[in-house]
Amino acid sequence: MFRRLLAAAVLLAPLLLGPTASAHGPTPQKMDQAVTIDAPADAVWAVVGDFAGIGAWNPAVTSVEAAGGNERGATRKLNLSTGAITESLDSYSAERKVYSFRLSGENIAALPVSFYTAKITVVPKGEASEVRWIGRFYRGDTGNFPSPEQDDAAAIAAMERYIGTALGGLKQAVESGH
Numbered sequence: 001m002f003r004r005l006l007a008a009a010v011l012l013a014p015l016l017l018g019p020t021a022s023a024h025g026p027t028p029q030k031m032d033q034a035v036t037i038d039a040p041a042d043a044v045w046a047v048v049g050d051f052a053g054i055g056a057w058n059p060a061v062t063s064v065e066a067a068g069g070n071e072r073g074a075t076r077k078l079n080l081s082t083g084a085i086t087e088s089l090d091s092y093s094a095e096r097k098v099y100s101f102r103l104s105g106e107n108i109a110a111l112p113v114s115f116y117t118a119k120i121t122v123v124p125k126g127e128a129s130e131v132r133w134i135g136r137f138y139r140g141d142t143g144n145f146p147s148p149e150q151d152d153a154a155a156i157a158a159m160e161r162y163i164g165t166a167l168g169g170l171k172q173a174v175e176s177g178h
Helices: 002-017 041-049 051-056 152-175
Strands: 029-037 061-067 075-080 083-093 098-105 113-125 126-137
Touching: 002 126, 029 152, 041 051, 041 126, 041 152, 051 061, 051 083, 061 113, 113 152
Parallel strands: none
Antiparallel strands: 029 126, 061 075, 075 083, 083 098, 098 113, 113 126
16 A cells, blocks of 8 residues: 555645656767868867967857867866856867867856867868867756756856857867967
8 A cells, every 4th residue: 555655646646746756967968070171181180189279269258278288188277258167178189180178267257158078170071170079067056947058058148159159260260270
């Protein structure tokens, strides 16, 4: 008898208690953006492959404080117009023209995400190159009922804007020779 009552309570809880009974935390979001740059892969990699050099090509970054070069564990503090975030380098391969990094110091006011991992690759496409930025991230507020400024939609919009601005800036920097 007790088991049947317990089973019924579990099944009815979401109906009786409302959305809090079945609420859960955030789900990971994904981002995958690419840009074709009219330059050979080696020329593109010479710019994007410098982990500390992001301030030279990403218009969203006002300044960079970096340590560790292109070695695993290197860090870069990115100052954005909205605040600062810190990223750390997880892996780096100049031979394959790819590196991965993660958010290691969040600032939800600067970028409304609580965590992200990302990978940048450069692939030859004939005489041009494709740069792909792939990432996974979580919204700024990881609670069950985030405010609109820190929900999934806000995180997706912010990451789309940030990565799109970065790739556009990279394209301009490489193609103009700056």
